[in-house]
Every structure is written in structure tokens, then in C-alpha cells.
Amino acid sequence: xxxxxxxxIPKDHPRYTSLRIRQRMVSGWRRGxxxxxxxxxxxxxxxxxxxLGERTQPEAAKAIRAAAATLLLARHPVLSVxxxxxxxxxxSMAALARSLPSAVxxxxxxxxxxxxxxxxxxxMKRLAGRRVRVLGPSPDARLPGLSSPRARSFKEGMLSADVxxxxxxxxxxxxxxxxxxxxxxxxxxxxLSRTARTxxxxxxxxxxxxLPELTRQVCALxxxxxxxxxxxxxRFDNRANLxxxxxxxxxxLRALSERRRALDPAGRRA
Amino acid sequence: xxxxxxxxIPKDHPRYTSLRIRQRMVSGWRRGxxxxxxxxxxxxxxxxxxxLGERTQPEAAKAIRAAAATLLLARHPVLSVxxxxxxxxxxSMAALARSLPSAVxxxxxxxxxxxxxxxxxxxMKRLAGRRVRVLGPSPDARLPGLSSPRARSFKEGMLSADVxxxxxxxxxxxxxxxxxxxxxxxxxxxxLSRTARTxxxxxxxxxxxxLPELTRQVCALxxxxxxxxxxxxxRFDNRANLxxxxxxxxxxLRALSERRRALDPAGRRA
Numbered sequence: 246x247x248x249x250x251x252x253x254i255p256k257d258h259p260r261y262t263s264l265r266i267r268q269r270m271v272s273g274w275r276r277g278x279x280x281x282x283x284x285x286x287x288x289x290x291x292x293x294x295x296x297l298g299e300r301t302q303p304e305a306a307k308a309i310r311a312a313a314a315t316l317l318l319a320r321h322p323v324l325s326v327x328x329x330x331x332x333x334x335x336x337s338m339a340a341l342a343r344s345l346p347s348a349v350x351x352x353x354x355x356x357x358x359x360x361x362x363x364x365x366x367x368x369m370k371r372l373a374g375r376r377v378r379v380l381g382p383s384p385d386a387r388l389p390g391l392s393s394p395r396a397r398s399f400k401e402g403m404l405s406a407d408v409x410x411x412x413x414x415x416x417x418x419x420x421x422x423x424x425x426x427x428x429x430x431x432x433x434x435x436x437l438s439r440t441a442r443t444x445x446x447x448x449x450x451x452x453x454x455x456l457p458e459l460t461r462q463v464c465a466l467x468x469x470x471x472x473x474x475x476x477x478x479x480r481f482d483n484r485a486n487l488x489x490x491x492x493x494x495x496x497x498l499r500a501l502s503e504r505r506r507a508l509d510p511a512g513r514r515a
Numbered sequence: 516x517x518x519x520x521x522x523x524i525p526k527d528h529p530r531y532t533s534l535r536i537r538q539r540m541v542s543g544w545r546r547g548x549x550x551x552x553x554x555x556x557x558x559x560x561x562x563x564x565x566x567l568g569e570r571t572q573p574e575a576a577k578a579i580r581a582a583a584a585t586l587l588l589a590r591h592p593v594l595s596v597x598x599x600x601x602x603x604x605x606x607s608m609a610a611l612a613r614s615l616p617s618a619v620x621x622x623x624x625x626x627x628x629x630x631x632x633x634x635x636x637x638x639m640k641r642l643a644g645r646r647v648r649v650l651g652p653s654p655d656a657r658l659p660g661l662s663s664p665r666a667r668s669f670k671e672g673m674l675s676a677d678v679x680x681x682x683x684x685x686x687x688x689x690x691x692x693x694x695x696x697x698x699x700x701x702x703x704x705x706x707l708s709r710t711a712r713t714x715x716x717x718x719x720x721x722x723x724x725x726l727p728e729l730t731r732q733v734c735a736l737x738x739x740x741x742x743x744x745x746x747x748x749x750r751f752d753n754r755a756n757l758x759x760x761x762x763x764x765x766x767x768l769r770a771l772s773e774r775r776r777a778l779d780p781a782g783r784r785a
Binding site (some may be wrong): 287291499 | 544551552554555558559562662706758766772
């Protein structure tokens with residue numbers, strides 16, 4: 246995996262946060278948690294995050310609130326952990342699992358290898374503590390409608406879940422989970438992706454920001470009456486929310502292009 | 516670097532070309548040409564290329580023509596080669612260097628390692644042939660205004676160049692080159708990036724498509740009188756061209772969002 250070589254990024258670099266997150270991603274890959282394809286996927290997300298202004302926008306906040314209510318109402322919520330989540334936000338994912346009364350963490354990899362599943366499960370167990378169940382290697386079930394290695398799952402995991410949180414998921418799995426009549430909460434920076442369009446609740450945000458905020462909302466809503474949680478969950482309209490998130494990206498792209506025109510009168514440094 | 520494992524991609528896959536380019540990138544990384552951070556940067560480019568429709572748009576074609584004229588008028592043009600260029604388009608870069616009377620190839624890495632600089636220089640030498648000078652390991656100068664390892668350069672390279680081609684460059688280097696009063700031709704898929712806004716001529720296109728087209732234009736313009744080349748170079752308005760490229764992405768994003776809405780009436784698989 247090579248040495249853990251980290252370059253110092255100057256704090257005043259205009260893309261400091263994004264570059265720090267990128268380093269975390271590269272470090273997760275070096276430690277054998279994420280696949281090289283995960284690095285490419287992360288880069289694609291970066292571009293959409295840039296269009297979002299690298300902030301949790303009101304549409305994401307709204308989706309997070311609905312997701313928190315849905316997870317609190319769930320009988321058997323399962324939180325899916327893939328390589329990129331294990332690299333980028335394992336602590337936030339562990340904290341979220343701890344904040345829910347009966348959540349299970351399930352390792353689920355696009356490019357599955359048992360060694361990697363074991364490494365990720367071990368990391369999540371260490372972070373989540375004894376009270377949280379972590380399903381990782383040796384899957385004992387198959388999710389219908391997915392091709393062989395990706396179908397592997399757990400009877401006491403996704404197979405019996407009523408609500409599944411899939412941060413950074415592929416469209417195929419999201420569709421398979423929906424066909425199996427599960428509620429799916431997705432975190433996806435691309436509001437046009439199949440996952441974003443298929444999920445029950447799509448949080449268009451970076452997992453780095455979305456997962457801690459989701460835990461905060463779970464804690465804030467924990468003592469509210471179920472009737473209020475139900476209202477929050479059912480009133481949420483995913484398609485309308487996605488359209489607004491996309492509209493925000495469009496508006497920002499337009500505003501950026503105009504601001505840039507105003508800031509750079511005929512070649513600032515010509 | 517692991518084994519050269521390549522997945523077969525079916526030719527009718529909707530993202531065939533993009534996935535093939537991605538494989539080339541992963542293969543370049545496995546061979547120690549590109550850095551893992553390069554995979555991330557490539558993923559980011561993929562998202563913008565998707566917004567561009569993965570084609571050389573008229574704005575890019577216009578910038579390429581101005582760039583060809585500028586390179587032909589240059590006294591000492593330097594073509595910068597980083598890890599991603601060495602992975603994705605080393606042959607096109609070598610062909611471009613051969614098409615110009617006195618171009619020098621200079622290896623320039625964001626995450627510099629002498630071993631990688633040597634590997635890339637060797638690859639470029641093999642592809643470009645004896646007539647083209649390749650500057651790679653053992654830099655003998657520093658570009659002012661850049662932090663330590665990234666400042667390393669060559670007296671007979673960027674330091675004495677009048678025109679520098681930087682495909683896939685970071686904003687800091689582009690700004691440093693502009694401050695040193697060099698003309699900078701950039702290839703960047705993000706029309707809002709610092710590189711795109713700081714360069715003298717920005718080609719908003721994938722290097723895979725832009726570099727061969729640039730060589731074709733160099734060959735097409737080679738026998739034109741200098742007065743005509745000057746006209747082509749000076750009439751080009753980078754800011755206006757960038758605004759148009761951005762407008763094209765905006766229009767496509769809007770069209771995509773409308774098409775999606777038409778295709779997915781209220782949650783296809785709810």
C-alpha cells in the first residue's frame with residue numbers, strides 16, 4: 246500500500262478543506278479501506294460539491310431532518326458502509342449508529358474482497374464500540390437483482406431491514422433495495438444520479454458534512470412523539486427536493502459565472 | 516503497483532468511452548506514472564466532461580486554434596507534462612512536441628518524486644524521439660512564488676519559456692507563470708477554476724480530445740504568414756470564450772434536468 250506520505254497543505258490555500266478531505270481519501274486507500282475506483286468516484290463528487298458551494302444547503306438540511314425521523318421510526322435500520330465511507334467518515338458513521346437505538350452497520354463493497362470487508366469491519370467495530378453490531382465478512386444472504394459478488398448481504402442486515410442508509414451508493418443496489426420494498430436514505434452529491442432519483446430520501450451533500458448533521462438531528466428529534474416524526478417523514482417530497490437542489494446548483498453556476506466576470510475585468514494578471 | 520487487472524467493458528455500454536479513459540488512468544497509476552491524487556483529479560474532470568457532453572465544443576475548438584497560433588509564434592514554447600498527461604495522452608503530447616519547431620517537454624509534478632519524474636521523462640523520450648528535448652529529473656531552477664517542491668523547474672524549460680502549455684494544471688502554478696509574464700495555454704474541464712480564469716488561453720476540453728486536435732491545428736496553420744497567426748492569437752478573448760463554455764454547461768444541465776423529469780414521472784420504482 247506504500248508509505249503513508251502526506252503533503253502539508255498550507256492553511257490559506259483556497260481549496261484547503263477539499264484538499265484535506267482528499268488526503269483522507271488517499272490515506273484510506275493506502276490503508277486498504279477504499280478501492281482505486283473509489284478515488285475516481287470521490288473526484289466526481291468533488292466537482293458536484295463545488296457546484297453546491299461545499300456547504301450543507303437548505304434542501305440537504307430538509308432531507309436530513311426527514312431522514313433522522315425515518316431512522317428513528319425504523320424497526321430495523323441498517324447503515325451501509327463502503328470503502329469511501331470507511332475512509333472519509335468512519336467516526337461519524339459510528340456515532341450515528343450509536344445514536345440510534347438498534348442500528349446495525351453492514352459493510353457493502355462494490356468491488357468486493359473479503360480482506361477489505363474484514364479490515365473495514367474491524368475499523369468500524371473499534372470506532373462504534375460493543376453496543377453496535379457490525380456485519381462485515383462472511384455474508385450469509387443475497388440481495389435479489391444484483392450480480393454475484395455485489396449481491397452478498399446478511400439475513401440480519403439489509404435483507405431484514407426496513408430502512409437502509411446508503412451513503413455513496415451505486416444505482417443498481419439502490420434500485421434492488423427499493424424493489425425489495427425498503428425505505429432507502431441516500432447521500433449523493435449528484436442530484437441526477439440513479440441513486441439520487443431512486444432513493445426514498447436523497448441528501449444531496451458531502452458525507453463529511455451530512456453524517457454529523459444527521460446524528461445531531463437524530464439526537465434533537467429523539468424525544469419527540471412518533472406522530473411528529475411520522476409527519477416529518479411523510480411530508481418530505483424527494484422529487485421536489487431534488488429539483489430544488491439541482492436548481493440551486495444551476496443558480497450558483499450562473500452566479501459564479503457572473504461574479505467571475507465582474508471580478509476579473511479583462512485578465513486580472515495579464 | 517499490483518497486477519494490471521482490466522475489466523472488459525461492453526462496447527454498447529452508455530459510458531464506454533469514459534470508462535475506457537478511466538481504465539487508462541488507473542493503468543497509468545498502476546505503472547507509477549500518475550499519483551493517487553491524480554485519480555481524484557481525473558474523477559473531478561469526468562463530472563465536468565459529462566456536463567460538456569463529452570465532446571469538443573465550438574468554444575474549445577476556437578481556443579485550440581488560438582493556442583496553435585500562439586505556440587507557432589512562440590520563440591521558446593514549453594509543454595508541461597504531469598502524471599495524468601503521462602497516463603492519459605503521452606502519445607498525443609509527444610506528437611504535439613514533434614509538430615512544433617522548437618518545443619521542449621518538461622515534466623512537472625504536483626506531488627513531486629524524482630523516481631516518478633524519471634519514469635515519466637523516460638516514457639516521453641521514448642515516444643517523442645531524439646529530436647525533442649525532454650526535461651525531467653534533476654531540476655536546476657525555481658519558479659518564483661511557488662512552495663518548495665512544486666517550484667522546481669528548469670532554466671532551459673519554463674524559466675526561459677515565453678509560452679507554456681499546461682494541461683491539467685493547478686491554479687498556483689498557472690498564476691506563478693502569469694506573474695513571470697509568460698503566455699499560458701491551459702487545458703481544463705472546469706471553466707471556473709483558477710487555472711481556467713488565469714490562463715491566457717483556456718481550452719475547456721478533455722486532454723484526450725484536445726491534444727490531438729491541437730496538433731492538427733498546428734499542422735494546418737504551420738505555413739500561414741505570421742501576420743495571420745498574430746491575428747488569430749490576439750483576437751481571441753479568453754473571458755468571453757470561458758463565459759460561453761460555461762453557458763453551454765448550464766444549458767446542458769438544465770436540459771438534462773428537464774429530460775429526467777419527463778422520464779421519471781413520480782418515482783419510477785416506488
